Amino acid sequence: MRLAVIPGDGIGPEVVAEGLKVLGEVAHDVETTHYDLGAARWQRTGELLPDTVLDELRQHDAILLGAIGDPSVPAGILERGLLLKLRFELDHHVNLRPAKLYDGVTSPLANPGPIDMLCIREGTEGPYTGNGGVLRRDTPHEVATEVSINTAFGAERVVRYAFERAVARPRKHLTLVHKTNVLTFAGSLWSRTVEEVATEFPEVTVAYQHVDAASMFFVTDPGRYDVIVTDNLFGDIVTDIAAAVTGGIGLAASGNLDASGTNPSMFEPVHGSAPDIAGQGKADPTATVLSVGLLLDHLGRTEQARKVNAAVAFDLSTRDAAQPIRTSDVGDRLAALASG
Amino acid sequence: MRLAVIPGDGIGPEVVAEGLKVLGEVAHDVETTHYDLGAARWQRTGELLPDTVLDELRQHDAILLGAIGDPSVPAGILERGLLLKLRFELDHHVNLRPAKLYDGVTSPLANPGPIDMLCIREGTEGPYTGNGGVLRRDTPHEVATEVSINTAFGAERVVRYAFERAVARPRKHLTLVHKTNVLTFAGSLWSRTVEEVATEFPEVTVAYQHVDAASMFFVTDPGRYDVIVTDNLFGDIVTDIAAAVTGGIGLAASGNLDASGTNPSMFEPVHGSAPDIAGQGKADPTATVLSVGLLLDHLGRTEQARKVNAAVAFDLSTRDAAQPIRTSDVGDRLAALASG
Ligand SMILES: CC(C)[C@H](C(=O)O)[C@@H](O)C(=O)O
Ligand SMILES: CC(C)[C@H](C(=O)O)[C@@H](O)C(=O)O
Numbered sequence: 001m002r003l004a005v006i007p008g009d010g011i012g013p014e015v016v017a018e019g020l021k022v023l024g025e026v027a028h029d030v031e032t033t034h035y036d037l038g039a040a041r042w043q044r045t046g047e048l049l050p051d052t053v054l055d056e057l058r059q060h061d062a063i064l065l066g067a068i069g070d071p072s073v074p075a076g077i078l079e080r081g082l083l084l085k086l087r088f089e090l091d092h093h094v095n096l097r098p099a100k101l102y103d104g105v106t107s108p109l110a111n112p113g114p115i116d117m118l119c120i121r122e123g124t125e126g127p128y129t130g131n132g133g134v135l136r137r138d139t140p141h142e143v144a145t146e147v148s149i150n151t152a153f154g155a156e157r158v159v160r161y162a163f164e165r166a167v168a169r170p171r172k173h174l175t176l177v178h179k180t181n182v183l184t185f186a187g188s189l190w191s192r193t194v195e196e197v198a199t200e201f202p203e204v205t206v207a208y209q210h211v212d213a214a215s216m217f218f219v220t221d222p223g224r225y226d227v228i229v230t231d232n233l234f235g236d237i238v239t240d241i242a243a244a245v246t247g248g249i250g251l252a253a254s255g256n257l258d259a260s261g262t263n264p265s266m267f268e269p270v271h272g273s274a275p276d277i278a279g280q281g282k283a284d285p286t287a288t289v290l291s292v293g294l295l296l297d298h299l300g301r302t303e304q305a306r307k308v309n310a311a312v313a314f315d316l317s318t319r320d321a322a323q324p325i326r327t328s329d330v331g332d333r334l335a336a337l338a339s340g
Numbered sequence: 341m342r343l344a345v346i347p348g349d350g351i352g353p354e355v356v357a358e359g360l361k362v363l364g365e366v367a368h369d370v371e372t373t374h375y376d377l378g379a380a381r382w383q384r385t386g387e388l389l390p391d392t393v394l395d396e397l398r399q400h401d402a403i404l405l406g407a408i409g410d411p412s413v414p415a416g417i418l419e420r421g422l423l424l425k426l427r428f429e430l431d432h433h434v435n436l437r438p439a440k441l442y443d444g445v446t447s448p449l450a451n452p453g454p455i456d457m458l459c460i461r462e463g464t465e466g467p468y469t470g471n472g473g474v475l476r477r478d479t480p481h482e483v484a485t486e487v488s489i490n491t492a493f494g495a496e497r498v499v500r501y502a503f504e505r506a507v508a509r510p511r512k513h514l515t516l517v518h519k520t521n522v523l524t525f526a527g528s529l530w531s532r533t534v535e536e537v538a539t540e541f542p543e544v545t546v547a548y549q550h551v552d553a554a555s556m557f558f559v560t561d562p563g564r565y566d567v568i569v570t571d572n573l574f575g576d577i578v579t580d581i582a583a584a585v586t587g588g589i590g591l592a593a594s595g596n597l598d599a600s601g602t603n604p605s606m607f608e609p610v611h612g613s614a615p616d617i618a619g620q621g622k623a624d625p626t627a628t629v630l631s632v633g634l635l636l637d638h639l640g641r642t643e644q645a646r647k648v649n650a651a652v653a654f655d656l657s658t659r660d661a662a663q664p665i666r667t668s669d670v671g672d673r674l675a676a677l678a679s680g
Contacts, residue, residue, distance in 0.1 A: 146523045
């Protein structure tokens, strides 16, 4: 396996180190190449994602990313020029975000019940394309627009992926989350796409919910969801709610997939670079390790993925919540469990 | 006070009746005119909001609305043709949604702590303007767009209103919620607007949060918020999370304000028409009564508003959660408390 590693900023390098530690225990054929991308490189050289680096990244089977971002960089620069650029250039149209409440993990909900959902967020369209503009900037007559772009091509491929995942799960249930009563053009496209693809998956039951209602039910009744499919922006929001109710972003893993396999997929913890705790060895690497699990699963290494996930599930069920996290201790424990 | 009443669909008429019951106890000069708008009228006549009705509505000091919506009407028709039409025609640029965890109310959160936030959502711009379109509909090459429109004029007036509310509250704290790292055109306009208006309110401390992070913190740490200002779509989502953590939409009140006073403002519970329980006398009218409180406050009837809110607070603190809600009993209790 040729793995490109982008440790990134803040706690990124720390959590990635533990992810690789665990990966090394279950997969003995991993060749890693590290890429220095993120705030530090931008500060030093003004470079975000040079074309040569992008070309090299394309030569890999997968990418593992830590976290990108630093307060010293103006908002938007790294997000647009690096993180989103990677997603768009590598056609990461499926943004995969499982949210499972593991045994032993404390939910902020009083009665969470079992939660095990798979959020599938579109990754290359919606209001994320940079489309829009500004007129009469800095005057009282300024107009700023943001355009959400939705295509049949783009919706169909992510909806199809969602159905494929849903049909392989015990509950076989899929919920489309959108705002069809207000965003009628995009909403209609998404609804029709789900209806059409549904005919190919008669075993899957399908529901629809407006994003505002779903955001509420993610809090009051998250157990009702199985697979969720939604657009880029709604997905950004609801997956963070899903992460919150299942124990926080310290545990939230994600995959940015080119489901066609043309480009390498990229796996990253949902959390940011957390500069306030960087370098102190107290970041929780669990989300990164779970992202490694998604990576292995995506590459068809089902048994290796199972080992990693089982290690995390066991470790979480036996963790002492009173004990502060030590990044490398968690990694050591997970590595030992995964290798066993 | 000349009050236009739109009972609407489903449980709308039931909860509005209780709202008026309570209003009648504290304000003895209310002249009401009922308007038959909603699903039934549309089914009967095809009319949504005739111009003559709109003209009549304009002659009032305020509007009280129950709920609009019925499964027999295709999604979007009533929302766009009636509810949003009212907001746009009457220039309801401030969508006011308080979220307070009252004593005696059970939050779905294990440790909610005190929650008392005032969400201020823009009401006439963003992706709610109907701007957008579709190309090559029903072909594999379909493209559907939604355009979020943001103006300096529109952002400034709602941001100013938010600062005015913030400065009048004990904590004097305001949080802008947006997604400036991705929606850079609109995000920049909103950020600059907040910065500019902030100079006029030096006592108010200002924070910024991305909508995804805010959605998470609304669940994990809602007590940190005081006043929130955000755009139309983000506001739709985060106010439902705020409602969820403070006991649900059964308690969530809202005001659609023309803060300039040119047009009557409209007050409505956030919940929908709940056709499944309509006509059974078991809908909770509390959100409608709290909306009446917002109405009185908006009309400068501070003492009457105080009575209504105190009645609700007392009633909630003494409600027996095991006892099923009886719509008219709740109204009777609140009316008696408010009149006392
Ligand atoms: C950093 C930001 C651009 C990104 C997004 O909005 O997709 C992040 O919030 C995420 O969810 O991965
Ligand atoms: C019904 C719908 C159009 C409306 C909105 O999106 O504003 C509702 O969700 C609300 O929050 O009042």
